[in-house]
Amino acid sequence: MEVLVFLVPLALALGLLGLAGFLWSLKSGQYDDLDGAAWRILTDDETR
């Protein structure tokens, strides 16, 4: 069971990574326009 000493912190670290990811996406405004984002995925990229 000593393996828990590594595994639990590892799980926590992965979780923190997820939290950091969420906070980043929040900060970069990805939740500002949920309706628009749902449609944008369907439109083709413009070739410029």
Added chain:
Amino acid sequence: MSSCCAPAAGVVRPAAPDLSHFVRRLQSGVEHLDLAIDGMTCAACMSKIERGLSDIPAITRARVNLTNRRLAVEWKEGALDPAQVVERLRELGYRAYPFDAASLDSEDDRAARYVLRCLAVAAFAAMNIMLLSVSVWSGNVTDITPEQRDFMHWFSALIALPAVAYAGQPFFRSAVRAILTRNVNMDVPITVGVLLALGLSVFETLHHAEHAYFDAAVMLLAFLLAGRYLELNMRRRTRAVAANLAALKADTASKVFADGDIRDVPVAAVDPGDIVLVRPGERIAVDGIVIGGHSDIDQSLVTGETLPVTAGEGTAVYAGTLNLSGLLRVRVSAAETGTLLDDVARLLDNAVQSRSRYVRLADRAARLYAPVVHLTALLTCLGWVLIGASWHDAIVIAIAVLIITCPCALGLAIPAVQVVAAGALFRGGILLNSGDAIERLAAADTVVFDKTGTLTLPEPELANAAAIPADCLALAGRLALASRHPLAAALVRASGAREPVAGAIEEPGQGIGAEIDGVPVRLGRPSFCGAAREAAAAAEADPEASLIAFAWGDRRMVLAVRQRLRPDAAAVCNRLRQQGYALEILSGDHGAAVESAARMLGIAAWRAAMTPADKIARIEQLKREGRAVLMVGDGLNDAPALAAASVSLSPVTATQMTQAAADAVFLGERLAPVADALAISRKAFRLMKENLWLAVVYNIIAVPLAITGQVTPLIAAAAMSGSSVLVTGNALRAAPWRTRAAGEPPASMPAVSGPVDVARKRVAQEVG
């Protein structure tokens, strides 16, 4: 458009307005403009706008926000005139209105984002701690060693303590604020519960105990933060629509610059002391004093009085009034002493100050709840000591009582209903200004209406169209196209005329004359058309209507234009009466006009010629009689009464000051939202009370368990999430509310059928 031949007289194409006031300069040498877009309905519009704008090479970024129907445009500094963007959007078929940059990143946005961050932290912590807790619970009944349990507990503490320190702040702050003002709100027991649970858990962990409550404390915070975020988000959505509407309505004014230059600027860029020009037929966009010119002014939207007043040098004019006949020079003023505006502002201040503070249902519940729960915990502790338990055990059990009663369900019971009800109101075209308006609406038993602009539509309409021969009506309508007079606008709407009469000439303050096949045609004042006799007869038949005469050769007729009741006003009044509401009209208009409206609606209690102070006095009187008054009004003169009433509504066409004083704003031409708002709020209030009782029942079951010391962390966690789900589920019963076709759904930008809008449409028609 086919009718692009602009008539010569009376039409001035407005120059491109000066938008520089709205442009924000970012540090990187980029200029940024935010626009509210009208007419954007679907995803196709989104890509059409973005592609259409990328045709302009100077634009570096154009991004549509479909959720709140806004557009952000950026370009290199000085590379583009912002008016070009608006012009390009007009070509694409959308009308765009700039936002005041200062009003953009609002307090609500920041608060919602902060709470969402707290929620993310709390939810993350709750998930991880729960993972560890489940291991401990299953280990406790199998083969976990005390060392492993301590390790898990210490790890839980490591996650829980910083998470609560961060995510609990919204509650801690509010609780401290409440205590400092010697109050109790729901956040006080929440804070006490969370902190005690954490403290006890740390203490127990230090003593290698079996139970710790880290998961319960953090989960409680996560649930409550979710409720709070939903509430904030609802408010933010409502605000976004309201801000768009404000931008749509935002007027321009013709400002006279120091060098004599006259340019159209947004009203936000006009300061007190500036001088603006107001042309006949224009709505005055600012408050001020006339310093040149003579005219008649229709003040009905401001004072409720439907008869025009004469304005000359020194007359005070108000934003929202209509300049009927002459060109005016107006010096812009903030509220000057002795004017109506000053009166209203003073009364409004008093009304807001003396407004008896409504105590929210949640806070009333907290006032009962906190002492009962804390006393129960204390008695439990003493009781256990009396029957011989150790102080340590007694305190542990007492804290378990606090944890199990911690108002998780109570904290969600009311916000959850509020969110669902606000959503239903939103779909019905009602935008809430204040969160507790739902509760106050539910308590209302008396509805007081203003007449002009509230029971009636703000725009006048042709009343006797049926009595006018079709050919005359069509020709009169075509003539009317040459004028910007509001009565002429009503005539144009009624006749559906599109093709102006060539060579029509407007004589200011008199009317329009032309010649068709050698026959003279005239439209305007009865004296101008030689129809004084007919006009006198018509005035006798309908004393409230404004009259326009029409002369074609030797045919004479009189057209009566008057304000019409909202299409469903009578039905709504009946519905309200059947539901037991007392109805009353308080109007600033003259007696005859109010009486006829009251008769048509079957409202026996009406008062006419009321000043703002009279209206307040009447409402105070009603309140002293023990009534809860809902005031519905739109005029500047209604603003103090709206603030003085228990709860208030105003139509979206109301003046800005009035809307700010109202608790909610309703959209569209119909009056139905008033009745809907009352019905939805009553249902919501019932659900709130139901939820509170559910929470009480849950406590009656759970508390004895806690008092007898049977509550383990597992039971606490299950009870807490169970009761929260129950309460939220009950709140969702409010979801099937669909108000029957209450005007245009605000999801697509609601059209402001206001006067400004109509004026703009007409200009567009005229100049093609």
